[in-house]
Amino acid sequence: MTKSKSAVIRKADLLHVLDGVPHGIAVLDKQQRLLGLNRFLGALTGYNSEEVQGIYYDYVLRSNLSHKGNPLQNVIETGESITTEGNIINRRRQNIPIRFTISPIKDSSGKLLGVVLTLEDISILEDLGRKILGLSGLEGIIGHSPKMQEIFDLVPVISQTNASALITGETGTGKDLLAYAIHQTSKRSRYPFIKVNCSALPESLLESELFGYKRGAFTGANTDKPGMFRLAHGGTIYLTEIGDLPLPLQAKLLTVLDDKEFFPLGSSKKVKVDARVIASTHRDLKKFIGQGKFREDLFFRLNVLRLHLPPLRSRDGDIRLLIDHLLNVFNSNLKKSIKGLDQKALDVLLNYYYPGNVRELRNIIEYTATVCQENTIRSKHLPKYMFLSKEKEPLSSNQDQESEKNVGTLDINPESPSEASGSMSWVSVEKRMIMEALMKTGGKRGRAAKLLGWGRSTLWRKIKQYELE
Amino acid sequence: MKILITISKNHVGPRFDLANEVVIARVQNGQILGEPRIILLPGTSPEEICALVIKEDVSVVICGGIEEVHYQYLIWKKVKVFDSIIGPYEQALKLVLSDKLEAGAILPG
Numbered sequence: 001m002t003k004s005k006s007a008v009i010r011k012a013d014l015l016h017v018l019d020g021v022p023h024g025i026a027v028l029d030k031q032q033r034l035l036g037l038n039r040f041l042g043a044l045t046g047y048n049s050e051e052v053q054g055i056y057y058d059y060v061l062r063s064n065l066s067h068k069g070n071p072l073q074n075v076i077e078t079g080e081s082i083t084t085e086g087n088i089i090n091r092r093r094q095n096i097p098i099r100f101t102i103s104p105i106k107d108s109s110g111k112l113l114g115v116v117l118t119l120e121d122i123s124i125l126e127d128l129g130r131k132i133l134g135l136s137g138l139e140g141i142i143g144h145s146p147k148m149q150e151i152f153d154l155v156p157v158i159s160q161t162n163a164s165a166l167i168t169g170e171t172g173t174g175k176d177l178l179a180y181a182i183h184q185t186s187k188r189s190r191y192p193f194i195k196v197n198c199s200a201l202p203e204s205l206l207e208s209e210l211f212g213y214k215r216g217a218f219t220g221a222n223t224d225k226p227g228m229f230r231l232a233h234g235g236t237i238y239l240t241e242i243g244d245l246p247l248p249l250q251a252k253l254l255t256v257l258d259d260k261e262f263f264p265l266g267s268s269k270k271v272k273v274d275a276r277v278i279a280s281t282h283r284d285l286k287k288f289i290g291q292g293k294f295r296e297d298l299f300f301r302l303n304v305l306r307l308h309l310p311p312l313r314s315r316d317g318d319i320r321l322l323i324d325h326l327l328n329v330f331n332s333n334l335k336k337s338i339k340g341l342d343q344k345a346l347d348v349l350l351n352y353y354y355p356g357n358v359r360e361l362r363n364i365i366e367y368t369a370t371v372c373q374e375n376t377i378r379s380k381h382l383p384k385y386m387f388l389s390k391e392k393e394p395l396s397s398n399q400d401q402e403s404e405k406n407v408g409t410l411d412i413n414p415e416s417p418s419e420a421s422g423s424m425s426w427v428s429v430e431k432r433m434i435m436e437a438l439m440k441t442g443g444k445r446g447r448a449a450k451l452l453g454w455g456r457s458t459l460w461r462k463i464k465q466y467e468l469e
Numbered sequence: 470m471k472i473l474i475t476i477s478k479n480h481v482g483p484r485f486d487l488a489n490e491v492v493i494a495r496v497q498n499g500q501i502l503g504e505p506r507i508i509l510l511p512g513t514s515p516e517e518i519c520a521l522v523i524k525e526d527v528s529v530v531i532c533g534g535i536e537e538v539h540y541q542y543l544i545w546k547k548v549k550v551f552d553s554i555i556g557p558y559e560q561a562l563k564l565v566l567s568d569k570l571e572a573g574a575i576l577p578g
Contacts, residue, residue, distance in 0.1 A: 046553075051575060059555045062483045062534035089484055089534030091553050091573065 022190040022234065024098075024119035027105070030112060032057050032072055041119060043192035043231040046091025050223040057117065062089045065100060075102045075115055085122065092195075097122045121190075141177050142325055145315040151178070151307060158305050159186040164257060166242075166302045167280040169309030172359030175280040176240065178307060183236040188276060191235030194228045199244035207249055208265050211256075217266025227264060229256065232275035242302065243283030243294060250295045253277075257301050277302070312357040319350055319361065326362055327377075330369035338369055341377040348379055352386055384442070431466050434459065438468075470496050470528040472565060474558045475518070476507075481554045481561050485535035486515035492558060493525060499566050515539050522548055531561050531570070 018025045024041030026034060034057050037049045045060060052060045057072075064086045065071060071082045081103040089095050101118040141148075158165055159182050167175045176195070183193040201209055208217075212227025229237055239245070245253065256262045261272045279302050288294035312319060323341070331338055341349070345368075354360050364383055372381040379387075433452060441447035449459040462468075474481060475488035482488045494505035510518065519542055522530060530543055535552045543550050554561050556576025564570035 055555060055575070058483050059480065059533065064484070064487060067487055089486070089536060091534075093535055093537040093540055093552070095536050 020234075024121075026057060026061065026117040026119070028057050028072075028115045028117060030076060030114055032076075032115070034060060035114065039226070039231065039233065040192065042226070043194060043235070044090060044096065044119065044121065045088065048223070048226055061117075061119070063087065063098065063100070071100070072102055072115060072117070075104055076112065079104045079106065079110075079112055088119070141174055141181060142322060143315055143318045144321060145310075145318045147310040147315055148318065151309065154307060155182055156185060158182055158307070161305070162276050163304040164277045164279070164302050165305040165307065166285075167278065167307045167309065168285075169280075169282065170311045170355075170357055171282045172354075172357035173309040173311060174358055175282075175309060176238070178309060179236075179238045179240075179278045179280060182278060183238070183276075186236070186276070188235045192232050193236050193238065194232040194275075195238045195240060196228050197240045198249075199241035203246040203249060206246070207252070210249070211252065211262050211264050212271075213265035214267040217264075221266065225264075229262065229273050229275055230264075230271060233273050234275070236276045236278055239277065239279045241281060241283075242279035243281040243285055243288055247293070247295065250298050254295065254298045254301060257298075312354045312361060319354075320346075322358060322361055323349060323365060326365040327369065330366055334369055336369055336372075337375065338372055338377060339375045342379070345377050345379045345382055348382055348386060387440070430462065431468065434462060434466070434468055471525055472496055472529040472531065472562065473522055473525065473527040474531040474561060475533065476558045479557050479559070481531060481533055481556060481558045483533040485518065485530075485532040485539060485552070488513070488518060488532070491518070491521070492562075493527065494562060496566065501562070501566070505562075519543060519546075522546075529565060531558070531565060 019039040021038060022040060024044045025038040026041055027036050029035055033054050034052050036053065037045070037047065037060075042048050045062075047060055058066060065084070068084060068086060071084050074080075075082055081101065083099065083101045085097070085099050087095050087097050099120040099122050101120070103116045103118070104112055105114045105116055107113055141152075143149075143152075155178070165179075165182065167178055169175050179195075180193060183189060196206075196210060198206065208221075208225060208227065210228050212225045212230055213221050215221055215224050239253075252262065256273070257277060260274065261270045263270055285294050285299050285303075289296045289299055312322075323346075327338060327340070330336065349361075349364070356363070364386070367383055368377050368381045372378075434448070437448035437451045438445070441451060445459055445463075446456055449456045452459065454462075472494045474492045474494075475485050476482050476490045476492050477488075482490070489509065489511055491508050491510060492505045493508065495502040508521075510521075513521075515536070516539075519539055521527075522543060523546055527548060529549045529551070531551045531554055533552070533554060535550065540550055540552060551561070551565065551570050551572045551574075553573040554570070554576070556574070557578045560576045560578060561570060561574075564574070564576070
C-alpha cells in the first residue's frame with residue numbers, strides 16, 4: 001500500500017466520525033474508486049461501506065453526474081471544489097434529487113490524494129418548488145372528505161413527537177405515503193426513512209435485515225451488516241405488515257422500543273439507536289392478539305399514536321377527486337389528451353367497491369388511459385373485471401369491513417327501468433336473471449349456473465326454453 | 470429467448486434510464502446463439518428502452534439502477550428483471566444462463 005493511499009484511507013477512517021452528519025459522504029481515490037461511505041449514504045443508496053470498497057463510484061451511487069460533463073474528473077484535474085445538482089437511483093429503485101459537492105483531498109504539500117463527494121437529499125426543496133395541488137396538506141395524499149381531513153389535521157401533531165405510531169387501514173389506502181409524510185414533516189426529515197416489509201422475508205433473514213449481524217455470526221456472514229435499525233439512526237424506521245412479524249422478533253422489537261438498544265446477531269456488544277418506529281398493518285391486530293399471533297404488550301407499545309386510513313369507498317367525494325387527479329397524471333405521463341369520462345363510465349367508477357382502494361383506482365385509471373384512443377373514456381375502456389364480478393369485500397381482512405352483499409350474488413334491482421312496470425312475470429324475471437348471470441360471467445355458462453345456484457343442465461335447458469341462445 | 474443488458478464499456482451500465490448502449494443476446498437451451506448484438510442508444514428515454522425490450526421480445530433484462538415505474542412496467546409485461554447488478558456484463562450473462570444471477574449481485578472484476 002502506497003503512502004498516499006494509506007493517507008486517504010486514514011481519511012476514510014473519518015467516515016466513522018462522519019456517520020453523524022445528515023448528508024451522504026463518499027471518499028474516493030484518484031481513480032474514482034470508493035474507499036468508503038458514511039452511514040447516511042449507506043442508507044440513501046442501500047449499500048454498506050464494506051461491500052462496495054474498491055468499486056468505481058458511479059456503479060454504486062448511480063448518479064447522472066457522468067451525463068453532466070463528468071464534474072468529478074474536473075475536480076481531479078483542477079483541484080477545485082464543485083457543487084452541482086442531479087439525482088441518483090438507489091437500490092430501492094427510488095430516484096432521489098441530490099445536490100452534489102465534490103471536493104479534493106490534498107496532503108500538506110497540496111498533492112491530490114482523492115476526492116470527497118457529499119450528497120445532500122434535496123427532494124424536500126424540490127417538493128416545495130413543485131406546484132402544490134392544494135387538495136391536502138400532505139404531498140402525495142389527496143382527499144377532501146371529512147375522514148381524510150381528520151388525518152391531515154393529526155399528521156402535524158404526530159410529526160412533532162418521537163412516540164411510536166401505528167397506521168392501520170385496508171390494502172391500498174396509502175399507509176406507506178402517510179408514514180413517509182409523517183417522517184418528512186418531522187424534525188427527522190433530514191435523516192433516513194427506512195422501510196422494512198415484515199412479511200417479505202423469512203424470520204431468520206428478517207432478523208439479520210432488521211438488527212444486522214457481526215462478521216462470522218453465521219456461514220456466509222463475511223462482513224459486518226449494520227441492519228435497518230442502525231441505518232435509520234436519527235431518522236424513522238417504517239415497519240410495514242407488522243401483523244406478519246414472527247413472534248420471536250416481536251419480543252426483540254419490544255426490547256428495542258423500550259431500551260433503544262439491541263444486540264446484532266453474533267455480537268456481544270449492544271448497539272444504541274435513535275430511530276422513530278412507525279408500523280403499519282392491514283390486519284386486525286386485536287383479533288391477532290386473541291389468536292395468540294401478536295403480542296399484546298407490543299400492540300400497546302406501538303399503539304401510542306394510532307392513525308386509521310379509511311377505505312376509499314367510505315371517503316365521500318374523494319373517488320371523483322382522485323379520478324380527475326389521476327387522469328391528469330396519466331394524461332401527462334402517457335402523453336394523452338383525454339378530456340374526461342362519459343356519464344356511464346363515471347357511474348361505473350363511482351359505484352365500484354374498490355377492494356384494492358386507491359391503488360386499485362390508480363391502476364384502473366392507468367389501464368383505461370392506456371387503452372382509450374379517444375378524447376373521452378367510455379365504459380368499454382374500463383377493465384372487464386369491473387363488470388364481470390361485483391366485488392363486495394375488500395381484499396384484506398380488516399376492521400373496516402362493512403356489511404355488504406356477498407361476493408357474486410345476483411343483484412336484481414326492481415327499480416331498474418326495464419322492470420319499472422311492476423308487472424313482470426316469473427318467466428321474464430328468470431330470463432333477466434339468466435341474461436345478467438351470463439353478462440357477469442362473460443358468457444361462461446358453467447360460472448353463470450353456479451352464480452344462479454343451478455346445475456349446468458338446468459341452465460342449458462332454460463336457455464333453450466327461453467330461446468336465449 | 471432474448472436477454473438485454475444495459476452496458477457501459479464492459480460493465481453493466483449503472484442506470485437503466487441513462488443507458489447509451491445495450492447488448493442483446495439470443496439464447497437457446499442455455500447457450501448463446503451467435504454474437505450478441507450491441508445497439509447504441511444515444512439520448513434514448515427510459516420509455517424508449519422499455520419499448521425496445523417489448524419490440525425485441527426480450528425475456529430477461531439485466532441492468533444497474535432502475536426506477537420503480539420502469540421496473541414495474543417490465544414486470545407487468547412479463548419480463549424478468551435483474552436490477553442493481555454491479556460488474557462485467559459478460560459475467561452477468563454467464564451467471565444468468567446458469568441460473569445463478571440474483572438481483573443486487575456485486576460481481577468481481
